Amino acid sequence: MSVPTTTGPSRRTVLCGLAVALATPGALAACSSGGTPSGAAPAPAPAPGTTAPSATAAGGGTPVAQIPVGGGTIATVGDRSVLLVQPTAGQFKGFDATCPHQGTTVDPPENGVITCPNHFSQFDAATGAVRKGPADTGLTEVPVTVVDGTVQVS
Template sequence: MTEQQSSGSPAAEGLAERVAGLTDRRGVLRLAGVAAGAGVLAACSSPAVPSGNGGAPPAGGAGGGGANGIPTSEIPVGGGKVFADSKTVVTQPTAGTFKAFDAICPHQGCTVGSVEGGQIICPCHQSHFDDSTGDVVSGPAPTGLTPKTVKVSGATLTVS
């Protein structure tokens, strides 16, 4: 071995310069910028799905969750709306008839994604459920969606 490789080698000096570069003020600010950017990306990665209750428990009882105080006008006739935060899907198969179901697909626990053409659709494995009964129409789901209770009061509805 030569003297240069054993103690004061250029490689050791280069490493010391890189470490110093990471711990100086600019290096710390660069690292903080990367961490902040990652946090912003994580916060923007999954949009919130609004519900009528803002995450509050259902009126008249604790626990259980549910979509409450929803204007009936938010639920289209022949369609529906998924409230992922309360794990509820509300449909209006015919004008003035509202149905609600647990939005968790019994196949593998995915949240259903949409209501189209009279069917509630799970995006994970394409299970389809009847929007008025929650029964399985097609797909790998072994059973239908669990029904919930809908109460309409004037122009709003609550689900429990």
């Protein structure tokens, strides 16, 4: 009795490749002729009232100019993400950028509200207090100071 043979990729191979392509936004861009030179998809523009992830100034910290009044930016401090906000002109605050519901990184505030993109919990941009669940606790405040025109996590 002979065993039938196949000449193309298995169903499993095709489905696994499709899963990888769908899970990796830049994967298909690398195959197209219009991709960026690195093969990665270009980064999206930041939403109004926000900035792109902050750059670190030479002495450490995030330049105050990168934190808009009424908005904020995500800064990487060591191995964690910190949301730096400026609720009113000259007032700077920091919050752990991790949503207490399921650990997703929250978005910078819009109109005084910080939103988690995963399940849409909402937090007050000035206090970090939860405004709307499913999160049942607010964002953890992180002490910050302004030194030489930069916001530094204390």
